Amino acid sequence: MVRAPCCEKMGLKRGPWTAEEDMTLVAHIERHGHSNWRALPKQAGLLRCGKSCRLRWINYLRPDIKRGNFTSEEEEAIIQLHAMLGNRWSTIAARLPGRTDNEIKNVWHTHLKKRVQSSSKTSGQAAPNRKAKKLSVAASALEGPTSEPASSSSGQSLSMSPGQSLSTSSADDYSMAWSLENTGSSSSESEEFQIDDSFWSETLAMSVDSFGSGMETNDTFGVDSASPSSTNDEMDFWVTLFMQASDIQSLSQI
Template identity: 90%
Template sequence: MVRAPCCEKMGLKRGPWTADEDMTLVAHIEQHGHSNWRALPKQAGLLRCGKSCRLRWINYLRPDIKRGNFTSEEEDAIIQLHAMLGNRWSTIAARLPGRTDNEIKNVWHTHLKKRLASSSKTSGQAAPKHKAKKPPMAASALEGPTSEPASSSPGQSFSMSPGQSLSTSSSADYSMASSLENTGSSSSEEFQIDDSFWSETLAMSVDSFGSGMETSDTFGADSASPSSSNDEMDFWVTLFMQASDIQSLSQI
C-alpha cells in the first residue's frame, strides 16, 4: 500500500517561519508539550505540517539552543567525531550541547569540509582559499578562537573524556588512523567505521556492558526520549575517545 504523505499539503503554509508563527508554536509547546507533532499544528492553530513544526522547534526555537558562532573547540570536536562516526549528525550533535544536527551539518559542509580539504592538500598550511566574509560570523569561527563574547558560555563543556585533547594542529590527520595507529593497525591504513561495525559492537555491548553504562544526558529536549541505541552509541563514542586518549598518553 502506498504510504500516506506525512501531512496533507493542501492549504499548509511552507517556507520561512514568521515571528507570529514562532510565538504560537513556542506558546503551545510550553503549555501542552509536543507529545504528538502531527496533531500539534491543528491544536495550535498553525497552518503548518507537523514535521515542519518539529523541525522549527528542534532547530531554532528550543530554549536550550545555543546560537552564535561555533568555537574552535566545537569545530575540532565535530571534526574528530565525524572522523569516528561519519555523517551521524544527530550523534555528533548529542556531544555538543546546544547545537543541533542541522547546524552541525551546515557547519561541516560549509566550513569544516573545506578546511580539511585544504589542510590535507597543503599538508599543514592552512591556505585561506576563501576570503573572509561575514566577519562576525563564519570567518571568525574559522580563524582560531572566536570573538564571540557571551553566547558561548566560558564553562561550556563537551561530553568528552576529561583528558581528551582537541588537537588544533593545522596538519592534523583527522581520520581514525591517527587516533588508533598505536593499536596495531597500520598507520597508513585509514580506519573506517561502517554500519556493520556499529551493529556488531552494539550487539556485543548488550552482553558485555549492559549494566552500569553511563549515559550522557546533555541534551535536554532531545533526551526526552533517548533510545537505548543512542545511549550505547554515546558510550562507544566516549570509549573510543578515551581509548585514543590513553593510547596517545602511553606514547609520551
C-alpha cells in the first residue's frame, strides 16, 4: 500500500510547541472540534502537520489531562495492567482517567519496569521518584476550563483495588495458566491454577450490564472515544473479564 507521507516537511515546523501555538490549537479545537486532523493545522493557521497537532492535543492540551505525580494506586494499576496486557499503552491508559498512553509508557520505562524487575528478585522498594519538578510547564500556563489541581485525583477511582495482583505470562494467550496472588501476601504465597470450563461459564454467564460497574471506561476520555475500534472493545472485554475473574477468586478465598 502506498503510504502517505507523515507530513509535508516543506514549511512545517517541528520541535517543541510554543505557548502561542498551544493557544491557537486549543482555541481552534474548542471552536471547531477535531474531526479532521489532517486539515486542522491549515484551518487553524498552524505550521504543523496534523499528526503533530493530534499528539500535542492528546498528550498535553486536552482539558481532562491529569498532571502531576502518579499515585501509588495508579502505579500499581499500571503494573498489574501491564502484566495482563503487555505494551498496550492505550488500553492501559483507558483505565487510568486523565493519563495518556505516552505518559504511562514513559513512567513504565523509567520507573515501574525497574521496580517490577527488582521486586521479582526481592521484595524490592519503589525507586526514588524525582519527578516533582517540571510537571507544570505548560499545565500552569494553560489551565483548561475543566482542569483541576495536579494534587487532586478528581475523585476518580481506579478500576482495580491495589491489593489485587493479577498477572499472566502472555497477554495474548487468554487460555493460558495464570496466577493470582493473594492480597498482601508475598509472591511465594501465590498460587497457580488453570482456567477451567467452570471459570469461563461462570464468568461469561455474568450479566452484561454488570460490565462497567466499578470499571473506568474509555468514555472518560470523551473526546477521543467517539471512534472506538473493535480491537479496543475486544480488549476492554478481556480486561473486564480478567478483573472480574480476579474478584471472583478473591471472594472464593474469603
